[in-house]
Amino acid sequence: MNEQELTRNLELLRSEHRDLDAAITALSEAGSSDQLQIARLKKRKLRLKDQIAIIEDTLLPDIIA
Template sequence: MERTDSETQHQGVQDPGARLAVLRTEHRDLDTAIDALRSMAAPDQLQLARLKKRKLRLKDEIAVLEDMRVPDIIA
């Protein structure tokens, strides 16, 4: 059975550089969504919290992928 592109992305098999670009885009999109939700007269606090939590998870995953790209240098 062949895997679809989305299945490959979710299982971490995708190229780390491409995955990093996807995560950065999603992180930026979450910024926009959070700002839009905050600007509403009565923002949904639960949805806002979920978006912020997702954004933090993305930030952590981005940091891990960036660390993988930089080789350790033994001094």
């Protein structure tokens, strides 16, 4: 993938991550008894966070000082 595609993918992943965060918060505040659903959403959110970190590392390589 080129830099433009990576940047676009990064924005989509960040958006989905925010949406999951909002969904988890809403379910938790509503007193949802579906803990399995909340756990699945949290797992998905963690996978997205890992994917975001990989893309960010690709776009912003380490600078050796």
